[in-house]
Amino acid sequence: MKKIVSVFLCMLLMLSSLVFCVSADGEDYEYDAEYYSKFKGQNITLYVYNWGEYIADGSDETMDVIEEFEALTGIQVEYTTFDTNEGLYSKLQSGSAYYDIIIPSDYMISRMAQNGMLEKLNYDNIPNFKKYVDEVFWNPDYDAAQEYSVPYTWGTVGLIYNTKYVQEPVDSWDLLWDEKYSGKILMVSNSRDAFGIALKRLGYSMNTENPDEIRQAADSLKEQKDVVQAYVMDQIFDKMVEENAWIAPYYAGDYLTMSESNEDLAFVFPKEGFNQFVDAMCIPKGCVNQEAAEMFINFMCEPQVSAENLGYIGYSTPISAAKELMDEELITNPVAYPSDEVLENSETYRNLSDETNKLMDDLWIEVRIGTITLGFWIAVGFLAAGIIALCALQIYRKRKRLVARNAVK
Amino acid sequence: MKLNAKWTSYPYIIWMILFTIIPLFLIGYFAFTDAEGSFTVSNMEQAVKYIPALVKSISLAAIATVLCLVLAYPFAFAMSRLSFERQKMMSMLIMLPMWMNFLLRTYAWQAILEDNGVVNTLLTGIGLSSVKLINTSGAVVLGMVYNYIPFMILPLYSVMTKIDKSVLEAASDLGAGFFSTLYRVILPLSMPGIVSGTTMVFVPAVSTFVISGMLGGVNNYLIGDLIETQFLGNSYDLNCGSATSLLLMVVVLVTMAIFNHFSDEDAEEALV
Numbered sequence: 299m300k301k302i303v304s305v306f307l308c309m310l311l312m313l314s315s316l317v318f319c320v321s322a323d324g325e326d327y328e329y330d331a332e333y334y335s336k337f338k339g340q341n342i343t344l345y346v347y348n349w350g351e352y353i354a355d356g357s358d359e360t361m362d363v364i365e366e367f368e369a370l371t372g373i374q375v376e377y378t379t380f381d382t383n384e385g386l387y388s389k390l391q392s393g394s395a396y397y398d399i400i401i402p403s404d405y406m407i408s409r410m411a412q413n414g415m416l417e418k419l420n421y422d423n424i425p426n427f428k429k430y431v432d433e434v435f436w437n438p439d440y441d442a443a444q445e446y447s448v449p450y451t452w453g454t455v456g457l458i459y460n461t462k463y464v465q466e467p468v469d470s471w472d473l474l475w476d477e478k479y480s481g482k483i484l485m486v487s488n489s490r491d492a493f494g495i496a497l498k499r500l501g502y503s504m505n506t507e508n509p510d511e512i513r514q515a516a517d518s519l520k521e522q523k524d525v526v527q528a529y530v531m532d533q534i535f536d537k538m539v540e541e542n543a544w545i546a547p548y549y550a551g552d553y554l555t556m557s558e559s560n561e562d563l564a565f566v567f568p569k570e571g572f573n574q575f576v577d578a579m580c581i582p583k584g585c586v587n588q589e590a591a592e593m594f595i596n597f598m599c600e601p602q603v604s605a606e607n608l609g610y611i612g613y614s615t616p617i618s619a620a621k622e623l624m625d626e627e628l629i630t631n632p633v634a635y636p637s638d639e640v641l642e643n644s645e646t647y648r649n650l651s652d653e654t655n656k657l658m659d660d661l662w663i664e665v666r667i668g669t670i671t672l673g674f675w676i677a678v679g680f681l682a683a684g685i686i687a688l689c690a691l692q693i694y695r696k697r698k699r700l701v702a703r704n705a706v707k
Numbered sequence: 708m709k710l711n712a713k714w715t716s717y718p719y720i721i722w723m724i725l726f727t728i729i730p731l732f733l734i735g736y737f738a739f740t741d742a743e744g745s746f747t748v749s750n751m752e753q754a755v756k757y758i759p760a761l762v763k764s765i766s767l768a769a770i771a772t773v774l775c776l777v778l779a780y781p782f783a784f785a786m787s788r789l790s791f792e793r794q795k796m797m798s799m800l801i802m803l804p805m806w807m808n809f810l811l812r813t814y815a816w817q818a819i820l821e822d823n824g825v826v827n828t829l830l831t832g833i834g835l836s837s838v839k840l841i842n843t844s845g846a847v848v849l850g851m852v853y854n855y856i857p858f859m860i861l862p863l864y865s866v867m868t869k870i871d872k873s874v875l876e877a878a879s880d881l882g883a884g885f886f887s888t889l890y891r892v893i894l895p896l897s898m899p900g901i902v903s904g905t906t907m908v909f910v911p912a913v914s915t916f917v918i919s920g921m922l923g924g925v926n927n928y929l930i931g932d933l934i935e936t937q938f939l940g941n942s943y944d945l946n947c948g949s950a951t952s953l954l955l956m957v958v959v960l961v962t963m964a965i966f967n968h969f970s971d972e973d974a975e976e977a978l979v
Contacts, residue, residue, distance in 0.1 A: 526925050663937075692968070
C-alpha cells in the first residue's frame with residue numbers, strides 16, 4: 299500500500315514539474331535588458347500598494363508578474379493591497395505608511411494631485427508610455443497635463459442580473475428599484491457609487507455639485523432601501539454566484555469572473571448612463587526610489603505583462619499592443635471592450651468639492667440609519683428599564699448590607 | 708536583589724501614553740475642531756443625530772452579552788470542577804476558533820445563514836420550508852455571541868477555579884440547597900469574573916462593524932459602521948468621525964462605571 303502511495307506521489311510531482319516547464323517555456327518575451335539592469339545588485343526594495351486581486355500572480359498558468367520583475371531587475375518588491383480609494387487616501391493622509399507605487403482611480407488621482415500628495419513623473423524614464431499606451435488615454439480629465447499618472451486598467455460599472463429569475467428585458471437602473479425583486483437586490487456600499495447610480499437614474503450628472511439634485515438622489519436611495527437585501531462590495535461575488543441575490547450593480551471585469559462560475563448571469567449597460575473608470579499608477583510624495591518606481595511602471599506597460607495582468611483581472615487594458623497577445627474571446631467581448639457608441643453614454647468621475655463630498659456622505663449615513671421606527675422607542679424603553687432595574691438592585695443590596703452590619707454591631 | 712516594583716510597570720505606561728492617552732487627546736481635539744482647526748461644537752451636534760444607530764448597537768450588544776453570560780456561566784462552572792488535565796484541554800478548545808481569522812469566521816457564518824446557505828439547503832432537503840436567517844438582527848447577535856463568547860468564558864473560568872471545593876461543601880453542610888448555594892456563595896464569589904467578562908464582550912460588540920456589515924443586511928447599520936463610513940468614506944471626515952467615537956466612548960465608559968461599581972462592593976463583601 300505504502301509503495302503505491304509513494305509511486306503515485308512521485309508521478310504527481312513529476313507531472314506538476316512538467317506543467318510548470320510548459321507554462322514557463324510557452325511565454326518567452328524579450329525585454330530591454332540594458333534599461334532594466336540599471337539597479338541590479340543595489341538591494342533596492344519597492345513598496346507597491348494595489349487593489350486586491352489586481353495583478354497576475356502565477357495562478358491559472360499566468361505569469362507571476364512580481365517575480366518576473368524581480369528576476370529581471372534585481373529589485374525587491376513588497377506588495378500589499380487595499381480595497382477602496384478612500385481607504386488608500388486616508389492611509390496616505392495619516393502618513394502611517396510608506397509606498398513607492400500606488401494605483402488609485404481617476405477621481406482620487408485628481409484629488410491627490412490637488413492636495414500635493416503625488417510626485418511628478420519623469421516620462422523619459424517610462425519610454426513604454428509613449429510607445430504603447432493608446433492615445434485616447436493621454437491627457438485624461440483627471441490628469442490633464444499628463445504629469446502624475448500612467449493608466450493601468452480601465453473598466454465600467456453596469457448592472458448584473460440573473461436571467462433565471464429576471465426574465466424580462468433589462469436596460470435600465472430601474473431594475474434596482476423594482477419591488478418585484480424585493481429582498482434579492484444588492485446595492486454598493488460606498489456613497490460615491492450609490493449616489494452615481496441614483497443620479498444617473500434621475501437623469502443628472504454623476505459629477506453634479508448641485509445640492510438639490512444630490513438630495514433628490516438621496517430620497518430615491520431611501521425609497522430603494524425597502525427592496526435592498528444588503529449594502530455590500532466584494533460580497534457581491536458570492537451572493538450573485540450562489541444566487542442568494544439576483545440583481546446587483548458592479549464592475550464589468552468582475553462580471554466576467556462571476557459568469558465563469560454561474561452562466562445564468564447577464565450584464566447590461568443601463569441606458570441612463572454609467573460610470574467608466576481608469577485606474578492608473580502614481581508615485582506618492584516622498585518616494586525615495588523614484589527612478590526604480592518608474593521602472594516598475596514601465597514594466598507594467600510592457601504589452602506582454604499588461605496582457606497577462608488583464609487576462610487575469612478581466613478588466614480592460616489601455617494598451618492595444620497587449621490585446622493582440624490576449625485571448626481572442628476576451629478582447630471581442632462587448633462587456634470588456636464595449637463599442638465607442640456604448641462608451642459615449644458613460645461618464646468618468648471627477649473630483650468633487652469638499653462640501654459636496656461631505657453632503658453626500660452625510661446624506662448616505664442618513665439613508666443607512668433610516669427613519670426612527672417604533673423599534674427604536676422599544677429599544678430605548680428596554681435600555682432605560684434595564685438601567686433603572688440595575689440601580690434599584692444596587693440600592694436594595696446596599697440597604698440590606700447596611701441592616702446586616704448594624705445588626706452585627 | 709530587590710526588584711523595584713515601580714520600574715516594572717514603566718514599559719506598559721509608556722505604551723499606554725503613546726497608543727492610548729495621546730490618541731484619546733487627538734480624538735478629543737478633532738471632535739471639537741473643524742477642518743481648519745478652529746473650535747466648533749457642530750460635530751457634536753451632528754453626532755447626536757446618530758443616536759438611533761447608537762441605541763441599536765447598544766441593544767444588540769446588550770442582548771449578545773446577556774446570551775454570552777447565560778451560555779458561559781454554567782459551562783465555566785462545570786469546567787472549573789474538572790481535573791487539571793481536562794481543564795487545560797477545555798481552555799485550549801475554547802481558544803481554538805480564535806486561531807482562525809475573525810473576518811473569515813464571520814464570512815463562514817454568511818455562507819451558513821444565506822437563503823441558499825447550508826442551513827436552508829438542509830431544511831429544504833428534508834422537506835421543510837426555508838427560513839430567513841441572514842440580514843436580520845438575530846444574525847448579528849449570533850455573530851457577536853459566536854465571536855466573543857471566549858472572552859466571557861475565560862474570565863469566569865479563572866475566577867471560578869479559585870472557589871474552593873470546601874466552600875461549597877460548607878454551604879451544603881449548613882443546609883443550603885442548590886439555588887441558595889448559587890445565589891449566596893457562587894454568584895458573589897464569581898462577581899469579578901462576571902464583571903470583567905461582561906465588559907470584554909460588551910465593549911467590542913458595541914463597536915463592531917464587520918459582523919453587522921456581513922450578516923446584518925440593510926436594517927442593522929451600527930455605530931461602528933457609521934464611524935467607518937466617516938473615516939473611510941468619500942469626505943474623509945475626521946472631525947465628525949471623532950465626535951461620534953467620543954460619544955460612543957462616553958457611553959461605554961458610563962456603562963463600565965456602573966458595572967465596576969458592582970464589582971467593588973462585591974469584592975469587598977467577598978473579603979469580609
